[in-house]
């Protein structure tokens with residue numbers, strides 16, 4: 001088995017595809033001859049050559065049997081829910097997952113009779129307390145947004161197995177470079193590939209990785225829900241994945257440098273980064289992650305919006321995981337619609353800034369923050 005840097009470059013590549021090309025050609029055709037071969041490619045069936053090659057690389061990166069690539073993270077999540085749940089089922093969802101899950105639960109899942117409990121806390125006991133006879137799935141995200149709490153995935157996987165639950169982990173923040181949940185006994189891994197997997201803030205996609213058996217139901221739903229990714233975008237994703245390890249390792253080291261810099265800064269109240277010994281998740285993170293990721297958040301002693309308005313390099317922007325450093329205030333973005341009281345209880349305060357660290361020079365990022373903090 002090759003190491004992950006090698007897999008990122010070579011995994012999935014089908015060298016028989018064309019006249020000796022080193023990279024995968026882009027098959028933009030929506031129509032494929034069916035007289036010769038067994039399977040019949042059609043883009044919505046996620047089985048064109050570009051789909052297969054890209055999915056095989058992702059499966060190899062996450063060390064899973066099967067992967068599927070979707071048009072967005074939410075298309076991937078929807079296929080997992082629609083594939084494995086039915087009316088009357090109950091799911092346990094970590095309370096600080098991606099905000100879109102709340103809206104999906106409210107607007108779609110409820111309508112189809114699927115019951116959801118959002119669980120506060122990150123311990124197995126917190127989830128065990130909410131278990132019901134009809135609980136079918138356990139849905140987690142680690143590290144979480146925006147406080148970077150890390151969930152003990154091995155412990156959660158064991159809890160799920162004991163209770164016959166399908167365990168699902170959103171691995172968007174960690175990437176397979178830092179964490180491979182399937183190796184920790186989790187059943188299904190998914191990503192918003194819009195973030196680190198594509199990594200250049202110019203491509204929307206999502207992925208699911210799991211065993212052949214678990215994928216069967218997801219595939220049935222996926223081809224009917226229609227969230228396929230076009231060939232040109234698949235090729236862009238495949239290309240981006242070749243530099244995934246380089247990018248993420250640089251983001252890991254930059255984020256640690258920035259986190260340590262901010263922790264010592266007099267204008268900073270608190271830094272949330274699982275790679276800092278001061279973070280409550282440091283021990284769990286050290287046990288299951290190879291690197292601590294490129295995301296961090298911090299609270300400012302004073303008006304955080306001044307920091308956002310006065311940087312030269314770091315852009316105030318939505319989303320995350322790109323090569324460029326960007327930041328935002330969760331109270332204005334991801335948690336805008338969460339009532340103030342609830343937000344405070346979750347620790348999402350008005351002075352909190354979330355930073356997605358890019359691959360620029362770490363000193364330049366620190367200097368940019370330092371200059372901006374000087375005006376607070």
Ligand SMILES: *Cc1c(COP(=O)(O)O)cnc(C)c1O
Pocket residue numbers: 072073074075098100141145170172173191192193194195204205206
């Ligand atoms: C962005 C994001 C999603 C949703 O993905 P889209 O690609 O926007 O559909 C899901 N989970 C996490 C952790 C995200 O950051």
